Amino acid sequence: MSSHTSHTGSGGTVHDLPGAPESRISRTGAATAFTSLVIGAILLTGCTDHNRSEVTLAGSAGVEDGTGDGNSPTDRSTPPDPSAPCPAAQLTAAVDSTNAGAGHTFYTVRLTNNGSPCTLSGYPGVSLIDAAGNQVGAAADREIGAKGHPTRLDTGSSATFSTRFSQPHAYNPEACEPTERAQHMKIYPPNDTGWLTIPVSQSTCGSDRISTITVTGVGAD
Template identity: 30%
Template sequence: MYRPGVTRRFRPAPLGAVVLSVLAMATACGNDSAPPPSGPGSAHPTGAASDSRPATGPSPAGTSAEPSVPGTTHAGTPRCTRGDLGLSLGRVSPGAGNLYAPLVFTNTGSGACTLRGFPGVTLLDGTGDRIGAPAERQGETYPAVVLTSGDSAYAALHTVNEGVSDEPCREPADRVQAYPPGSTWALRADARGFTVCGGVFEVSAVRPGTGP
């Protein structure tokens, strides 16, 4: 009870209570700069990835395709080689100053094989020497041709009639030599009656059949 004229004295708080109070205030202030939680579902403050490992991209080309086996096509059918094939040159057909002849590859084996692309073609004289430069590729590449036993595919040889240009004709051919597409071994066939003129000697990619 307050009494006039009497000075009231306050007892100081214990030292331990003061220390606890200061620590509590420091802890409360420090919570504003605490790092965000890092558990599942927590957001990264910058939106950046949480690790530096490179992202996993698509599988390298060819990893899901068939093994890269020499002589094997994408369908798993072996590529036709010289041992599987016979070669012949069909009848020469004229048309508007041009001459065409089908170069025919026939599967002479017992199993299926595949041809796709351009053959390498040269003309030979009676002694086996090459006549002029090899045929140049002309036109697009057609889809692969699967040849069962006895089936054929052909590539068209093209030249022009004599007199179409001032460039003279080559020596008449005795034989034609052809490398099947993708092969390093050649076949030969009779080519008598085929002569390159006007500096034009072209070959198409193979397609099904024995000619147009």
């Protein structure tokens, strides 16, 4: 069997062994394939870590903001307090009865609760207003010795109070300034700044220096 050796001639030319070029190509291809595998593994690892971070952060956010946990404060509701004042927003008002005599007109007004249980206690605020919503005359004075009593209103139940209107002719005309402009009674439930209105046609003094109205406190029917 003959052998081939590499030697340098006088011209300095290098003669490679037969098959050497193929060996270099094989080594180069293997190195390229290995490099590709390494890069692919790095990219795959980076993507996996990135996705894992997103899932972890989303899960943490869900716990921190109280969602997905039946024991969080946002999942509990506070029951209504029946001793809280009844707001005007959940009441309706209506004239229950009207009587007149001895220069006075009396109205019994019913307040009905349409919301959660609540309590009416004390004097309501009452005044007369015209068609444009402007107050006519002075607001009502409180009836001495008729402050009523605290009344709990369940949904659908009601309480009443009374008003007394003195006729304007009982006063000095110049001081009273009699008027027929009043078209509605404006009612502030006790301990609330909201109001309700009911239609009435009532003559009164237009001057705010004379009050022709008195009002009792609320009480049960």
